[in-house]
Amino acid sequence: MKPIIAHFLTTLNFRMFLRALNSLTFRLPFLINGKDISLLEQDLKNYLNTKTSEIISFYNWRSAIYHWLKLLWIEKWDEILVSAYTCVSVSNAVIQTWSIPVYVDIDSTYNVDPEQLENKITQKTKAIIIQHTFWKPANLDRILKTAKKHNLFVMEDCAHSLGAEYNGKKIWTFWDLSIFSFWRDKVISSVNWGFLLINNETLFNKIPKIKNSLINISIGQVTKNLIYIKVWFIAYKLYNFCWIWKIIMVLARKLKLFPNILTLKEKSCNFKKFFYKYPNCLAYIWRWELAKLDEYNTHRIKIAEFYKKELAWFVELPKEDKNEKNIYFMFMIKVSRARELMNFCKKKWVLLGDYWFWQNIAPIGTDLKKASYKWDCINTEDLVIKLVHLPTHAWIDIKSAEKVVNLIKKFETGLLN
Numbered sequence: 001m002k003p004i005i006a007h008f009l010t011t012l013n014f015r016m017f018l019r020a021l022n023s024l025t026f027r028l029p030f031l032i033n034g035k036d037i038s039l040l041e042q043d044l045k046n047y048l049n050t051k052t053s054e055i056i057s058f059y060n061w062r063s064a065i066y067h068w069l070k071l072l073w074i075e076k077w078d079e080i081l082v083s084a085y086t087c088v089s090v091s092n093a094v095i096q097t098w099s100i101p102v103y104v105d106i107d108s109t110y111n112v113d114p115e116q117l118e119n120k121i122t123q124k125t126k127a128i129i130i131q132h133t134f135w136k137p138a139n140l141d142r143i144l145k146t147a148k149k150h151n152l153f154v155m156e157d158c159a160h161s162l163g164a165e166y167n168g169k170k171i172w173t174f175w176d177l178s179i180f181s182f183w184r185d186k187v188i189s190s191v192n193w194g195f196l197l198i199n200n201e202t203l204f205n206k207i208p209k210i211k212n213s214l215i216n217i218s219i220g221q222v223t224k225n226l227i228y229i230k231v232w233f234i235a236y237k238l239y240n241f242c243w244i245w246k247i248i249m250v251l252a253r254k255l256k257l258f259p260n261i262l263t264l265k266e267k268s269c270n271f272k273k274f275f276y277k278y279p280n281c282l283a284y285i286w287r288w289e290l291a292k293l294d295e296y297n298t299h300r301i302k303i304a305e306f307y308k309k310e311l312a313w314f315v316e317l318p319k320e321d322k323n324e325k326n327i328y329f330m331f332m333i334k335v336s337r338a339r340e341l342m343n344f345c346k347k348k349w350v351l352l353g354d355y356w357f358w359q360n361i362a363p364i365g366t367d368l369k370k371a372s373y374k375w376d377c378i379n380t381e382d383l384v385i386k387l388v389h390l391p392t393h394a395w396i397d398i399k400s401a402e403k404v405v406n407l408i409k410k411f412e413t414g415l416l417n
């Protein structure tokens with residue numbers, strides 16, 4: 001029986017496997033440096049329709065946050081407003097600039113509550129990170145109005161929302177700077193990568209200094225990214241062959257063949273490696289995935305619409321507005337017994353996503369005290385133990401979605417046999 005998995009390399013395919021293999025053989029001289037990075041950045045500008053903007057690529061997404069704050073001349077102990085429902089990478093990047101993350105509670109959209117945002121602003125507040133969580137654009141009208149009123153810098157965190165729109169405009173066009181992530185389970189995946197999009201020409205003179213400060217990631221670390229693609233593809237294809245997949249994955253982790261997701265240092269907000277360039281071989285792989293982005297998002301919308309139609313009477317779905325165009329990168333449902341539902345589905349070979357489950361600053365194991373969290377965001381703390389992530393990625397078809405829906409209906413109605 002083939003499993004249905006919500007969380008994994010979301011756009012994994014045979015083409016990526018071949019290009020990873022090619023990078024370690026015929027294209028070995030271009031593993032670290034080459035023309036693919038600049039070509040990819042130009043492709044991104046064309047896709048984002050921001051030909052007058054500039055892009056700085058980093059090995060990881062938290063580096064983009066860190067350097068954004070450095071661009072804005074953030075001073076020691078300045079306060080940065082962030083969503084209380086976020087990843088520790090955001091918290092860590094803020095803390096490493098010697099500024100302080102101040103967490104704002106969320107509303108029914110999973111994004112920052114504009115009223116709570118206003119209440120958290122003090123004389124020390126210098127900037128807001130607008131996170132478009134999962135697939136829902138934040139309330140940009142009200143948040144940007146508040147930012148202008150208090151003369152605050154704004155950055156859009158588009159890690160979950162490449163392709164989404166708000167009031168007919170792409171979500172990354174509302175302010176001077178935006179960041180994107182293409183980690184292994186994002187809208188499209190490069191295993192690791194993040195970039196900073198700069199729309200304000202007055203900041204362009206800072207770009208050379210940042211780029212010159214970046215150094216190459218080690219060949220060993222780059223190779224781990226390519227191995228990750230190949231091993232995951234093979235393991236998933238062999239998933240139902242006598243647990244061979246599990247043996248492969250266990251051995252790969254034991255041998256430390258995969259790049260780290262989040263280290264213990266990062267979970268304790270003590271990660272400091274923000275100066276690595278994006279390697280050329282990953283740009284070579286990702287350029288071809290970018291060409292399929294609209295196809296992937298169209299597929300996600302199709303699966304999400306099916307979930308909404310079938311589950312509207314059984315679970316709580318997030319509030320949606322007419323002014324949004326959503327891509328449904330992660331389709332979340334709210335249930336009262338989330339952990340029990342996940343365990344029930346797991347027995348039926350359906351692995352629902354729980355990466356942002358149980359703890360509001362993900363992942364589980366993050367030191368909330370060191371992340372400067374004050375346990376004062378009640379809505380967020382209540383929500384995180386009730387959300388479940390349903391799969392919408394490229395490997396999920398309607399037949400698979402039907403199985404997911406039927407299991408959820410059985411669980412919610414008590415028909416568990």
